[in-house]
Amino acid sequence: MNSARSKGSSGSAGLSFQQASELNSRKDLLKEEHVKYVEEHPELKHIMSDFLSQVLLIKPSNICAFARDYFASHMAQEDGARPVILCGPSGVGKGTLVKRLFQDHSDVFGLSVSHTTRAPRDGEEDGVHYHFTDHETMQERIGRGEFIEFAHVHGNIYGTSEQAVRDVSAKGKICILEIDIQGVRKVREASSLNPICIYIAPPSFEILEQRLRDRGTEAEEDLLRRLNNAREEMAWLEEPGNVDVKVINDDLDHAYGTLLDSLREWYPSLEKSMSLNN
Numbered sequence: 001m002n003s004a005r006s007k008g009s010s011g012s013a014g015l016s017f018q019q020a021s022e023l024n025s026r027k028d029l030l031k032e033e034h035v036k037y038v039e040e041h042p043e044l045k046h047i048m049s050d051f052l053s054q055v056l057l058i059k060p061s062n063i064c065a066f067a068r069d070y071f072a073s074h075m076a077q078e079d080g081a082r083p084v085i086l087c088g089p090s091g092v093g094k095g096t097l098v099k100r101l102f103q104d105h106s107d108v109f110g111l112s113v114s115h116t117t118r119a120p121r122d123g124e125e126d127g128v129h130y131h132f133t134d135h136e137t138m139q140e141r142i143g144r145g146e147f148i149e150f151a152h153v154h155g156n157i158y159g160t161s162e163q164a165v166r167d168v169s170a171k172g173k174i175c176i177l178e179i180d181i182q183g184v185r186k187v188r189e190a191s192s193l194n195p196i197c198i199y200i201a202p203p204s205f206e207i208l209e210q211r212l213r214d215r216g217t218e219a220e221e222d223l224l225r226r227l228n229n230a231r232e233e234m235a236w237l238e239e240p241g242n243v244d245v246k247v248i249n250d251d252l253d254h255a256y257g258t259l260l261d262s263l264r265e266w267y268p269s270l271e272k273s274m275s276l277n278n
């Protein structure tokens, strides 16, 4: 007994010193691998903490049965978490509505991380603020059709990759995309993202122009260019089959309510998280 206890006191009963140190090295290696895996899969923490919150909230008497139902429905939702595109002419209020969605339901919705060829600024983290890349790689990936939209701005390229959208779904969130009509066409025709496309429409062209003028962010020439584009864009968006739903942004509260109602129809499971937040 005594000798067993004394061997056991090193934590490696019956092992030679060399075996014990090999075992410890393997344990350290395994621990490192586990930490790396968890860091590479932030969705794991999200899924587990979400599950725990639900258990604590509902306090089911049969936790195993609850876990079975929870994960069955959670995973079904993950598979079907189609991204949502908000589209419409410049100045219609897309940004205003998206901002409000995130203020009220940041746990439900997520934004994709864009790629850029510009250098990181102080405090910017790769994979968090942007995916930083170089011109050559970005051009190659654009050529392979990996980006749902991209733009050249001041000598740099910015873009949204399909993978960045899938990463949001993998974290259990619904990806909200605010992209232009060309991006919408591309995503709908040439990708497997299968987005829900919501057209945010102005009550009238005159009101659209007034909003752009009141916003005061564009010089006259740019403003007229945007209005000119808006006519074509709205004509395309009005064509049957090009969008899934149209929300007229008349009164902001009313439009926001209609938008939430539409989202609830596509994502019945949102009802619970939304009512918890209100």
Ligand SMILES: Nc1ncnc2c1ncn2[C@@H]1O[C@H](COP(=O)(O)OP(=O)(O)OP(=O)(O)O)[C@@H](O)[C@H]1O
Pocket (backbone or CB within 6 Å): 088, 089, 090, 091, 092, 093, 094, 095, 096, 097, 211, 212, 214, 215, 249, 250, 251, 252, 253, 255
């Ligand atoms: N329902 C509304 N009633 C009155 N003003 C509104 C309404 N919705 C948005 N606005 C205002 O209209 C202006 C344009 O809105 P916003 O910037 O959100 O448009 P946008 O569609 O995101 O434009 P862009 O595509 O150019 O970024 C803003 O000044 C905003 O405060």
